Amino acid sequence: MKCMVDVDKLNKDFFLHTQGEAKIPVFKDFCLKLEQGESVALVGPSGVGKSTLLRLLYGNYKTGSGKIMVNHDGDAVNLAGADPHTVLHIRKWTIGYVSQFLRVIPRVPAIQVVMEPMRVRGASEKVSRVLAGELLTRLRIPKRLWSLSPTTFSGGEQQRINIARGFISTYPVMLLDEPTASLDSDNTESVIEIIKEAISMGTAIIGIFHDEDIRNRIGSRSVKIQPFNNHACSKQLIPID
Template identity: 55%
Template structure:
């Protein structure tokens, strides 16, 4: 489902004398449906960079990144948008939303974008928010006013609202209390059972051991400086 092949990444800093920083070379990995693969490596090894390339957020310098048959490295923006709408989800570490939009709407949005009707989308969003223990009295407020942990849970609810066949998770259990951490691990296990291919970064070693089938050390893809 996710197939990364011989990917290279460099950053060129034009405003700092045109410095070219090679950060990754020969990155290859595969994630099959129903499988969860963890990216490991020291901070700065390129875990997030690799994940962002899979999402189309960073440009790969060379190589192929196929998700559901589309090569994200060379696809047109509108093809990537369609992929993100239907196939590829991403739970980032930080929630980015339009100010003023209520939490319930924020969580419903991915479902509405796939064409689901409002009532069904709302039911799904309510279920997820309740499951992640966001008090109902907060649902009509913008999540921008919430605590860090609450924002993280809204972000997870949003990321799981549509059942994406491929899912990227960046530290999904960071800053969660034990009960919510348990819930998120269950949700990941359910997504796997539903056939989702998951690529994740988990600093929490125990969480990683519980939901991940394999680990890939990104340090192996470090570019020779």
């Protein structure tokens, strides 16, 4: 199997200079390997650093030390310490991220928010619009809302816009931060389907899913993150199921 992400001896501390120079250690020598078409669920108590790990893997947080090797179109690129231009390129083509919150320019219609990742890759307006429409329909966003800005949508609707935006393009690696947290059961089903389809096409997934049933249905290997993770590398990959 092709290794897509290889996290090696990752260290991360937060230094809060404006709050009495507080130091918050989050990861020490953390390791994780992710292969093509594999799904990994991060588990552990709230505040342990699950979302922080996803953000580190997306280049959103700065790595203290260690390596995050990403298979970027066949090249092994170290995301930790890569220049911004390279990180943007990796985000455009290799790593997708569905965050918990939607951040958009006010007044931009929902359908355009969903189309954007395709448009950035150079897809035509027409093709992007059709694909965005299909995803929005699957996620039960009524057509009358497509032309409205999602800033006024409900939490669940915003989350679905975020999911549609994340899955409209195919990424070899997807990071999912509680993608079904504010969805009803029907929509949760649709999202699970969409995730499973992506995996069957070879996408590797690292996600946070609080519901054990969802973890099982996606077929995830669980990786437990310990409170201030200071174990040696080999002890990090403990499947709990």
